[in-house]
Amino acid sequence: MAIPTSKSGSNVLTGPVARRHVRARRPLRRYLVRTVQYVVMVVLSAIFMIPLIWMISSSLKTQGQVFAYPPVWIPDPIQWSNYAEALRRAPLLRWLMNTATITAFAITGNVLTSSMVAFGFARLRFPGRGPLFILLLSTMMLPDVVTLIPRFILFRWLGWLDTFLPLIVPPFFGGGPFNIFLVRQFYLTIPRDFDEAARIDGASNWQIWWLILAPLTKPVLIAIGIFSFVHHWNDFLLPLIYLFSERNKTLALGLRAFINPSDASWHISMAASMFLVVPILVLFFFGQRYFIRGVVMTGIQGR
Structure with a gap:
């Protein structure tokens, strides 16, 4: 109408x-x-x-189908033997175990120490807290490559070259300024009434952090764990600098062995790359809810 x-x-x-x-x-x-x-x-x-999708498809193709034109998206026949061939050509399982070991220790260090340092900046009162926090954030503007040579000299002096220690120990010293900032912002959203009630009951700072605040910050800690997993699992530069022997290589570093100008076995290379990609996809599939929630809630309040 x-x-x-x-x-x-x-x-x-x-x-x-x-x-x-x-x-x-x-x-x-x-x-x-x-x-x-x-x-x-x-x-x-x-x-x-x-x-x-192209990497998954190529990992199941024959060598001729990889270079076929027009592109072949669905392998025919499906070559599951490419994965067995990749395991035969290189010690992928050993590299996978090395990568998992380094990543597990690094995640533990990043989550624990970043939470501890953030608790100090968010809850404790001490002289110079503000300038120290600004100094901490300013280190985020410093490129990592600037400190590569000093760190290499330090670890060589300590005798840590060709070991996992240069990749495992640093995360236990603060966990990184970005992670500290995320957890601190999350702490500031939690009322101080919890702290005061615990202090009345005789709780120390360690008990307040471990028993009260840490459980309440589960989303952001899981987000930091996911950030750390992706970073250390895919890290190529630091293992390239500190790890020399074949048995100590990580998966990202070892995949270079499949790059050979005289051998265009890209289907085998794609099969080997799946060992690096699948764990990240599985982790994000199960942890995306905590990842998104942790990132969103970090900027709700700050002072």
Whole structure:
């Protein structure tokens, strides 16, 4: 039904009738906007997943299908033997165990020490707390490559070269400024009433941190764990500098053995790369809820 208008063309319906017409249009507008958003996200997701899909597909192809044109997306036949061949060519399981060991210790150090340092900056009062925190944040602007040579000299003097210690020990000394900042911001969202009630009951600072605040910061600690896992699992530069022997290599470093200009066995290389990619996909699939929640809640409050 058409809406009556005056001679000048203006709408003559006012009051409740006009408001009902406006409210009727709003759900349709919201539906259209949300539909467009979902379509854009699906298209972008498909584009970003093309390299992953191609790697999975190539890991199951024959060598001829990898270079076929037009591209072959579905292998025929499926070559599961590519994974066995990758394990035969290099000690992938040994490198996988080395990577898992380094990553596990690094995650433990990052989560524990960043939480401890953040507790000091968020809850304790001491002289120079503000300038020290600013100094800590300023180190985030310092490129890592600037400190590579001093760290190499230090670890060589300690006799730690070609061991896991240069990759395991540093995370136990603070956990990194970014992680400290995330946990501190999360601590500031927790009321101090919890601390005061615990102090009345005779709890020390260590007990307040471990028994009260640490359990309440589970989302951000899991987020830090995921950040640390991705960083240390994929790290290539530091293992390249500190690890020399074949038995101590990590998976990211060892995959270089499959890059040979005289041998274009890309299907075997893709099969070996799956050992590096699958754990990250599994971790993010199960931990994405904590990851997103931890990142979102870190900036709610600060002072």
